[in-house]
Structure formats: structure tokens, C-alpha cells
Amino acid sequence: MTSTTEQYGPDRPEDRYRVDGGAADVVDLSAARVRLAPDTQPDTAPDIRPDTVPDIADPVLEGEVLPPLPTPADEGWLPIIPVWMQSKTGIRNMVRLTLRRWWYRIRFTAVRLPWATVKWTGRAVRGSWRISGRLLAWALDTRADAMEQELATGARQDAKEFIRVREDRARRIRARLVVLGLATLVGAGGGAYLWFFTPRLVQVLVAMVLVTILARVGANPDTPLIGPAMATSSGYLQLSDAILMRALNAAGLGGTVAKVDRNGETTEEGNRPTLAQPLQRENAGYLAMVDLPFGKTVADATKGQAALASGLDVDEVQVFVENVRGSARRVSIYVADEDPFMLPPRRSPLARLPRVSVWNPNPLGADVRGREVCPSLIFNSFLIGAIPRSGKTYAGRALVAPGFLDPHCDVTVLDFKGGKDWQAAEQLAVTFRLGDDDEDLGYAIGALQNLKGEAQNRFKAFRAMSDEQNPEGKLTPELAKAGYRPHLIVLDEVQNLLRAPEKEIRDEALALLVWLAKTAPAAGFTLVMATQRPATDVIPSDLRDNTSVRLALRTKTWQSSDAILGSGINAIGFGTQRFLEEHKGAAILGGVSNGRGGDLQVIRTDLLKNSDFTQICQIGAQRRADAGTLRGHAVGQAEEIVVTVTILSDVVAVWPGVEPKVQAKTLVERLQEAYPSKHAHLDQTSLTKALKDHGVPVVQVYRDGSNRNGYALAAVRKALAKAEGPDITNS
Known part of the structure; x- marks a missing residue:
């Protein structure tokens, strides 16, 4: 396949697979041509000299900034077209709701139709009896019985009037019997004609009409034929x-x-x-x-x-x-x-393998009103928490998929569960590791230390640049094109690292993660951590509070929800403990503006199936190969990982000059000052025990008129050389 060089940055039209409405920008054409020019630099090594970074100063535009005109929405006007008619989704949902209700009623009625037919037939029989009784009463003129009874036995005894009434009634009965007989003959003749001379369909239709009329006559208004469907x-x-x-x-x-007095006044x-x-x-x-x-x-x-x-x-x-x-x-x-979370989840638009960039917001899911939620990977750090089998891994895949598809984004994947969830990412990752054994945890510490060192080197390079080259002291699309590519760091089941058996590993891991979450995003490093153990003893507040975006799926308690989203979030009505086991992908997202004055919103994350994620990794690897950015583990050139996690290195780092002996109290104070996140709870007893495990003995050190326990620099350096290599003694 022919290798091609792609443009990079948020201005590439082919990188935008969604069309978002918005105001147009006023741009300088010459600057735009520079930004849109093809990238001809070999995007390989990040260690580029500051003087090679192109001049990227933005032009200064002069003019009067006019305030925007008020829109109808700002003045409280109602929309001319109903909201549900303004989008295909709204129309589709309304049609679906109407059809669903009618389809439910049809099925509800169809199931009860046999019994309804029996009841309908009984009502028709009752209707026939009622009609027959009414016709007979009409033909025999039964209403005259009361009058005759009154004339014969009542207070109005009148023989002549009685005889006249009887004769009139007799004439009416004879006439009505004739009419009834003729009607019977006509009905019989019509029935015979229908039976012998009309098609079967006409006979059925006439029979249905007659039965319906009879059933309506025989119906009881208080007893419906079929109960309510809803x-x-x-x-x-x-x-x-x-x-x-x-x-x-x-x-x-x-x-x-309002309160009103006796006089009607408010x-x-x-x-x-x-x-x-x-x-x-x-x-x-x-x-x-x-x-x-x-x-x-x-x-x-x-x-x-x-x-x-x-x-x-x-x-x-x-x-x-x-x-x-x-x-x-x-x-x-x-x-x-x-229940919106019981509906089938939306398939992620990223499953269509669009051209995307980490510099643009990309879809993670949608809220219950159908509004798309699009966080940005760049300049953010992420924490995902949930109990097992709540959709955490799927949510993490949907979040990091843009970074996997962007060929100008490096990827590190450290999965401390060791399963197959992230195995497909091996083909594109710069650094990749699965497992939670001691060796895997040590490798992870070394990899994170390397990433921290790379970020620190970037900051040094940024400081050496002019304000025109780097006006804000952080990564820009132009610098990314020059070699400082964004780097996505994915850590799944991070609780296994933060709860490692060795305390030194735990302390070093926490310090590294806090630094990468708080400081590294400005250098283009995006840390994404996921855990199925959302608790304060696993995710300390220092790490959580320095993570800019938090995604909490289902938890058992509000305390676990707050451990991810932040202290007190449940008290204002946002808690993931109300999600049910069936609510896969239901989550509360914090740290991404909802455009309505807040950053907390209830969403449903998109679904990326295993096959979709595997294809994303394959396409991401292919795009990197075409762009010449595939490196590291993906091409069999994994960088050397040197693990330097020990209390000895910290003690040497804070050792006051070259003094041969230092008291333990002094070292504890200097360690807490230099590494507050690692050694905030360190005391002299803990330090003595940690150094004793490395063979550093306690010696008496006399300083400021007191003789206290301390340590010798030679003994510390000797232990450090034994633990990390012989060259350390020459440092």
C-alpha cells in the first residue's frame, strides 16, 4: 500500500463526520493556507529543537466587535415548529410511539378475541330477545293495559269510555299485527334472496352488520366487551x-x-x-x-x-x-x-470508521432527550467507575475510539485484568501490557515514569519556544504536526495497580497518576483510568479531584457514586445507585459542559461491539502505517522499561548535599515536602522499616545538640546500587 501523508488538526474537513451548526469564523487566508498545507515533515521523533518549530503566530484582526442580535429563544419565544418535528429523530420517535400504542392495542384485542366473540354472540342473542320483546309489546299495545284497568276498577268507572278504549285498542292490535306480519314476510324474503342469490362475501357482511346491531342492543353499558388495553x-x-x-x-x-382577608383583599x-x-x-x-x-x-x-x-x-x-x-x-x-435505559443502545457512529481527530469533540453517547454528548480527549483526563458488568469496558472503548482511529495520536494500553477486552489494541499501541502480576505492575510503573519524563521534556521544549511559537505553553495542532503528537494512556482495572502488594509500588503509582492527570494534559497526554472498585480507599480524593472528566456507571451505594463523581454530588440529586442491573451503559457524566450552565448530565453511552472495536483497532493500525506513525510495541520495537520505584531513590533525591549522615526526622520532613502525595503519612518508624528491608542500618546522628536515629549516605547508595544497578554509585 502506498504511504500517504495526511493533514492533521481540527481544520481538516475530512476529519469532521458530523455537521454542527454554528456561526462562521473570520479567518486570514494566508494563515489558513499555512495550516492546511500538507505535512511533509517525518512524524517520527518527538525531540525536535525549538528553532525548528514553524512560526504559527495568529494575525491580529482589528475592528469593532458588535454584540450578537437577540434570538427568539433568548426572548422566550416558542418555536414555530414543535420541537419533535424539528428533527428526524423526533418525528421518528413520535411515529414510533403512535404505532407502538396502536400495535399494542391490536395485539391486546387479538389475544382476547375468542372470548370476545363468545360474549359478542351472547349479546346478539340478548339483543334479539330484547327486540322481539319490544316488537311484541308494540304489536299488542301493552301500554293501554293501565288505562283499561283504571276505567274498569279505578275511581273513573265509565262503561262507555271503557268499551271505546277496548275497541280502539283492538283496531290498533289488528293493524300492527298486519304490519308485523308483512315485515316478517319481507324479512324472510330478503333473507332467502341473500342466501340463494348473493355472493358469500355480501352474506358475511350483512350477517356481521346484523349481529353488531343485535349485540349493541343487548350490551350492558357498564360492562365493556374487552377491558382497557392500558x-x-x-x-x-x-x-x-x-x-x-x-x-x-x-x-x-x-x-x-395568596392569602385574602374578610373583605376580599389580598x-x-x-x-x-x-x-x-x-x-x-x-x-x-x-x-x-x-x-x-x-x-x-x-x-x-x-x-x-x-x-x-x-x-x-x-x-x-x-x-x-x-x-x-x-x-x-x-x-x-x-x-x-x-424507562429510557431499557431501550436498545445506540450503535456508536465511530463504528462506521470515520476520519476523526482527537482535537475535535467526538460522540460518547446521548442524553435521554436524544442530545449527543461529545467530550474532547485533548487536554482532559478521565476516570470511569462502575461495579462489574455494568458496561464499563464498552464505555471506555467508546471514549477512546477517536484516539485509536486518529493516526496522529500515540496510544499506551495497560490492562491490569489481563483479559481479552483490550487485546485488539496491541496492533497499534506504542506501549502495551496485559496482566496484574508483580512483573506486570513493575512494568507499568516504568512505563508511566517514561511517560512522565516525556511530558516533562515537552514542557522544557515549550519553555524554550517564543510566545509566537507557543503562546499558551501547551500543545497545539501545529506542534503536534511538528512531532509532539498527542498520547492517549488507557489504564483498565487501575485498582489492581493502586492496591499492589508492595507499598512502594502503590505510592509511586498514585504519585504518577496524579501528576499525569493534573499536569500532563497540557503537554498532550490524556490519561483514561477505569476501575470496577469505586471506593475512596482505591481512588483517593487527590486522584479523583485532579481528574477533569468523570464517568460513573451503576454502583451499589451513593458513597461509591461519590467516590467517582466527587464528594457531595449525590446530595444534589446525581447518584448512580438508582440504576438497575439491566441499565447497561447508563451513566452520569461530570466535567463536560452540557451547554446549559452545568457539567453534570445523565447519559447512555454508545455501543461498540467487540467486532466493531477490533475493526477500529485494525483500521487505526493501518492508518498509522500509511501515515508513518506506527511505532513502538506495534512494530516490535518496544521501548526499554527501567523501573525505579523504591524509597531509596527518593531518599537520595532529598538527601541534603553530601552530608555523610542525616537524622531520620530530617529525611521524613524533606520527603513529605518533596513528595506530598507519596509520603504524606510517612513517619520515622515507617521510614526505618522501609530502609531496613533494603539492608540500610540505623545509625546514631548527632545534630543540634541531640543524638537521634539516622542513616548513612554510603549505606543508602550501596543499597540503591544493589536494587537498581551498579552505575547509580557514580551519579
Whole structure:
């Protein structure tokens, strides 16, 4: 296959497989041509001299910045076209909902049709009896019986009047019997004609009409032929203003009514919730825009989500509350027609293998209202947590897939479970390792140390550049084209590394991960950690709080949810403990703006099947081979990993000058100051035990008028040389 050089950066039109609406940019044509020029530099080694970086200063545009004109949405106008009609998805969901309801009613009725036929026949027989009785009563003029009885035995005894009434009744009976007889003959003749001279279809249709008429006559209005197809629950009813206000009252958001005195004058104004716009259909549910009572905020509505669901008579996972920009008391309440997480998941658009770039936001999933959620890999670090079999691995694959498809992004994969989940990534990874044995954990520490060193070297190079070459001191698309490629670091089952048997491994791992999550993103290193043990003793707050984006899937308790999302997040209504076992891919995403003034949102991650992920890795490897960026483990040139994780190296690093002996107290203080994340809880006893394990004896050191336990520099260096190599003594 012919090797080709691709353009790189967010400005490549072929890298955009989605079309997002937005305002146009004013660009300088000459600068644009420079950015869009083909990359002819060999994208191999990252150690490029600062003077080789091209001049990438942006032009200064002069002019008056005009404020944007207000849009109808800003002024509170309602959309001319309903929301559900503004997208193919909305129309499709509305049609699907209507067809689904009618299809359910058809199936419901079809199953009960045999018994309904029996009941229908019985009603027809009863209708025949009722019609016959009414015709007979009409023919015999039974209504005259009461009058004759009154004239014969009552207070109005009148023989002449009695005789006249009897004769009139007799004439009516004779006439009616003639009419009834003629009608019977006509009916019999018509029936014979239908039976002998009409097609079978006509006979069936006439019989059905007659039976229907007879059954309607014989029906009891209080007893329907077939019971209602829908349960008596608001889950199947149309949402109304009254139902919504009932739910707000149930959640303690009903406010207060106005108080009126005896004279009808208002003594206290009412403070009730109001609808900011009429209820409307959106996607597969109802959307309500509510102005809460004064003094109530979205936090109150979010905390009362369970009570809202009870007031609406639906499941809690069908109710979603969000803030609305412009007013602290205005909220949107979305009520799904059914549990949105029980529906089939959306297949990831990345399964179509588009040309993507890590510099652009890429789809991870969608929220319950169908709005796509697109985090950006660049300049972020990620933490994914869930209990086993909740979709954690699938969510991680969907997140990192853009980095795998982008040929200008290096990839490191360290899977501490050792399964097959990430095995397909071996063909494109710069560094790759599976397993959680001591050797695997040591290799991982060495790999992370190398990545930290590479990031530090980049920062040194950035500092040497001019402001025109690197105005913000971080990676840019132009620098990435010059060789400083983004680097995606994937760590699955990271709890096995953070809970390693050796304390030194644990401390070093935590310090490295905190640094890579907090500092390395500016150099283009994106750390993605996943764990099935979401707990504070596994994911310390220092690591979690320095991770910019957090994705929490199902957990057992709110404490585990907060261990991923952050302390106190459950208290404001965002907790993953409410997800059910069947809610695969349901998650709460924090750290990605939702465009509505917040960064917490409930989403459903896209699905990348095993076959899709394998194909993504194959295409990613092929694209790297074509672009000349495939290196490291993927081509059998894995870099040498030297593990330097020991308390000895830290002690040597903080040793005061070349003093032959130092007290333990001094070393503990210097270690805590230099490595706060690793040695925050270190004391003299722990230090003595750690050094004793490496053969460093305790000696008496006299300083400042006191004789205390300490250590000799020669003994520490000798132990370090034995642990890490003979050349350390010459350092």
C-alpha cells in the first residue's frame, strides 16, 4: 500500500463526520493556507529543537466587535415548529410511539378475541330477545293495559269510555299485527334472496352488520366487551398541567397560595410554580419548562426527583431535571414515556470508521432527550467507575475510539485484568501490557515514569519556544504536526495497580497518576483510568479531584457514586445507585459542559461491539502505517522499561548535599515536602522499616545538640546500587 501523508488538526474537513451548526469564523487566508498545507515533515521523533518549530503566530484582526442580535429563544419565544418535528429523530420517535400504542392495542384485542366473540354472540342473542320483546309489546299495545284497568276498577268507572278504549285498542292490535306480519314476510324474503342469490362475501357482511346491531342492543353499558388495553397509570396517560402541578406539590415545590382577608383583599401574595411554556412532546417523552416558586432552585427540584416521579406516577428513572439559563428558579422537567435505559443502545457512529481527530469533540453517547454528548480527549483526563458488568469496558472503548482511529495520536494500553477486552489494541499501541502480576505492575510503573519524563521534556521544549511559537505553553495542532503528537494512556482495572502488594509500588503509582492527570494534559497526554472498585480507599480524593472528566456507571451505594463523581454530588440529586442491573451503559457524566450552565448530565453511552472495536483497532493500525506513525510495541520495537520505584531513590533525591549522615526526622520532613502525595503519612518508624528491608542500618546522628536515629549516605547508595544497578554509585 502506498504511504500517504495526511493533514492533521481540527481544520481538516475530512476529519469532521458530523455537521454542527454554528456561526462562521473570520479567518486570514494566508494563515489558513499555512495550516492546511500538507505535512511533509517525518512524524517520527518527538525531540525536535525549538528553532525548528514553524512560526504559527495568529494575525491580529482589528475592528469593532458588535454584540450578537437577540434570538427568539433568548426572548422566550416558542418555536414555530414543535420541537419533535424539528428533527428526524423526533418525528421518528413520535411515529414510533403512535404505532407502538396502536400495535399494542391490536395485539391486546387479538389475544382476547375468542372470548370476545363468545360474549359478542351472547349479546346478539340478548339483543334479539330484547327486540322481539319490544316488537311484541308494540304489536299488542301493552301500554293501554293501565288505562283499561283504571276505567274498569279505578275511581273513573265509565262503561262507555271503557268499551271505546277496548275497541280502539283492538283496531290498533289488528293493524300492527298486519304490519308485523308483512315485515316478517319481507324479512324472510330478503333473507332467502341473500342466501340463494348473493355472493358469500355480501352474506358475511350483512350477517356481521346484523349481529353488531343485535349485540349493541343487548350490551350492558357498564360492562365493556374487552377491558382497557392500558393500565390506569399516568405512565400511559398524556401529561397535563394538573398532573405536573400535583407532582410539584408532592416534591414540596408547590409554593404558597395568596392569602385574602374578610373583605376580599389580598394580604399576602401567592408564590406558586408556573409553566414558562406549554407542555410539549420531545423525543420520546414530555418536556415541561417550569418557573419554580421564588426562593426555590434547580437543586431543590433535583433533590426531590423521587417525589416528582411519585407525583407523576412513573418510575424515578423516567424523570430528569435540568437547569435553564437565565433564571435560577427555571427548570426543565423531562418525563420519558418509558424507562429510557431499557431501550436498545445506540450503535456508536465511530463504528462506521470515520476520519476523526482527537482535537475535535467526538460522540460518547446521548442524553435521554436524544442530545449527543461529545467530550474532547485533548487536554482532559478521565476516570470511569462502575461495579462489574455494568458496561464499563464498552464505555471506555467508546471514549477512546477517536484516539485509536486518529493516526496522529500515540496510544499506551495497560490492562491490569489481563483479559481479552483490550487485546485488539496491541496492533497499534506504542506501549502495551496485559496482566496484574508483580512483573506486570513493575512494568507499568516504568512505563508511566517514561511517560512522565516525556511530558516533562515537552514542557522544557515549550519553555524554550517564543510566545509566537507557543503562546499558551501547551500543545497545539501545529506542534503536534511538528512531532509532539498527542498520547492517549488507557489504564483498565487501575485498582489492581493502586492496591499492589508492595507499598512502594502503590505510592509511586498514585504519585504518577496524579501528576499525569493534573499536569500532563497540557503537554498532550490524556490519561483514561477505569476501575470496577469505586471506593475512596482505591481512588483517593487527590486522584479523583485532579481528574477533569468523570464517568460513573451503576454502583451499589451513593458513597461509591461519590467516590467517582466527587464528594457531595449525590446530595444534589446525581447518584448512580438508582440504576438497575439491566441499565447497561447508563451513566452520569461530570466535567463536560452540557451547554446549559452545568457539567453534570445523565447519559447512555454508545455501543461498540467487540467486532466493531477490533475493526477500529485494525483500521487505526493501518492508518498509522500509511501515515508513518506506527511505532513502538506495534512494530516490535518496544521501548526499554527501567523501573525505579523504591524509597531509596527518593531518599537520595532529598538527601541534603553530601552530608555523610542525616537524622531520620530530617529525611521524613524533606520527603513529605518533596513528595506530598507519596509520603504524606510517612513517619520515622515507617521510614526505618522501609530502609531496613533494603539492608540500610540505623545509625546514631548527632545534630543540634541531640543524638537521634539516622542513616548513612554510603549505606543508602550501596543499597540503591544493589536494587537498581551498579552505575547509580557514580551519579
